[in-house]
Amino acid sequence: MRELTYKDALNEALFQVMKADERVFCIGEDIGVYGGAFGVTAGLIEEFGEERVVDTPISEAGIAGACVGSAVTGMRPVGEIQFMDFVTISMEQLVLQAAKIRFMFGGKATVPMVLRMPGGSGTGAAAQHSESLENWFVHVPGLKVVMPSSPYDAKGLLLAAIEDDNPVIFIEHKLLYKTKGHVPEEMYTVPLSDTKVVREGRDITVVATSIMVNRALEAAEQLAAEGIEVEIIDPRTLNPLDEEPIIRSVIKTGRALIVHEAVKTGGYGGELVSRIMESEAFDYLDAPIRRLAGLDIPIPYNRTLEYHTVPQIESIVSEVKRIVRGEV
């Protein structure tokens, strides 16, 4: 089976879709000759030229606006925000324009744009280059929010996001760029709003997002050695959420742990817990649903402090054990 890194899977998706669809173009800071800060757009400018691989000044509101305006007039822009943190500068265009144009105009316009951005900590980039702000966007009707955790999903979800007629916030993870996995050569899509059961297990449901899916998988291997079978679920699209597989899983296992990197307070975990509690799965719960999330602090620079700010494999292992053993 052919393996690619997460980064190269994204890169291949962009190459293929730009070849197949004239309406698609890329826009962002240093995405041309530089190839993007993390190399995702490498080689595109050589293939497609600077008209379709648009290097911008440092203007995040302008990048978002360029996506909105071109999308509403028939193009399929793929914007890049160099670090997810910088999307704070683009918020007006995303929240007040992209998300609302269709509804505000009576359902008579479409805004088929994708805005890619790497989130997450673990690179020593400190508080302004390491955030996980996905829930800001989850809270805005009209936006779709996608977080791929594997190279296969990265390619398939990016192609699905570009094909979609809605504005999609596409959140990559810096530490995942170098991870490898099976990626078919041909173009394929992974449907949006299609929650995936990544690993089957009978004892507890772990719903994880982005890199936490990978950490949960490693934790599950260790736990299996101790006889605890973990079912791992990756929503992949956070909004609109396909909640049915999660509820079905919790009915089966009777226990649930939510794991995400973003800070716990106001995070996506709260939404997932509520969805489970409001569903028929409530009657099947054998333990309180728990959340393992980032501490409610900015990401620190120091390596050790940074490591202890967000969930790691061993913290997932110990939290699962506590829940399964009835210690919480």
Place this chain on the structure above:
Amino acid sequence: MSSAVNTFQDELARRGLSIEQAHAMLQTMMEIRAFEEMAEELFARGLVHGTMHLSIGQEASAVGLSAPLRPDDYLLNTHRGHGHCLAWGSDPKLMMAEFMGKETGYCRGRGGSMHIADVESNNLGANGIVAGGIPISVGVGLSIKLRKTDQVVTSIFGDGAANEGAFHESLNMASIWNLPVIYYCENNQYAMSMSVERAFNVEKISQRAAAYGIPGKTVDGNDLLAVRDVVAEAVDRARAGHGPTLIEALTYRYKGHSKSDRQLYRTRDEVKEWQSRDPILRFAAFLEIDSETRKAKQAEARQVIEDALTFATESPEPDVSTILEGVYA
């Protein structure tokens, strides 16, 4: 308006305009004013749910701007945008229905006064966010460039928007990529209550064009033909691939910012002074239309708006069962 030696016929002919076209422009200005007066009246009578921003006094700015544009060009409008819609050719019936929140309105009653849009006619919408449309103009400009057409996009905003960060990012991007954008700043002297004297340390907002290496022009926004001329020049430049222009049209809103403005920040004399340069009366005088004919035309305009109101009044409200529609495609 016209030089002493030229007749108005000469002035029109010089611009390739017929007398009929000039009369039609005057008529549009009158319809704009009638629409705004009706909007104000409906609000006063408690018949309108939301807010509105009236453009009475700014009619020449709207009609002069749209005059040199083609139907396939794009419009990005401001919150004070009724006039620009009518000048663009929007149907007053569908506008009035939207204003009254009816299902038959341009946005099925979901947008209201601040969001009237008609994407089918390339009217990409009024915007409730000051400077909200300016970054979008960069995208529309890029889209035109990538599709290799000779369309242009007009990005309309007020003096207040020129002090938003988005203005700077967008004009720079449009300039470096030579995008076909007409940046049209309607300087009506106040950003809500903040006067341009207090908010700017430059004499003219158009001077800011120099910062982006693009032409900047200030024009009497109450002089229809002067507006038309400066826009026509910018449009020619944009269509030829030479990039954006920043136009500042000096004008004035006779009414307050929105429905709840007590206007404590300006004097009655100031308002009267601007009313003495009323754009409709000026253009009617320029066309040598006597007051009787003018009044007949105004009555005609009023009738168009009355008909729009009848349509809106008789139109159904949106059905609550459709409340979730239109969030996602």
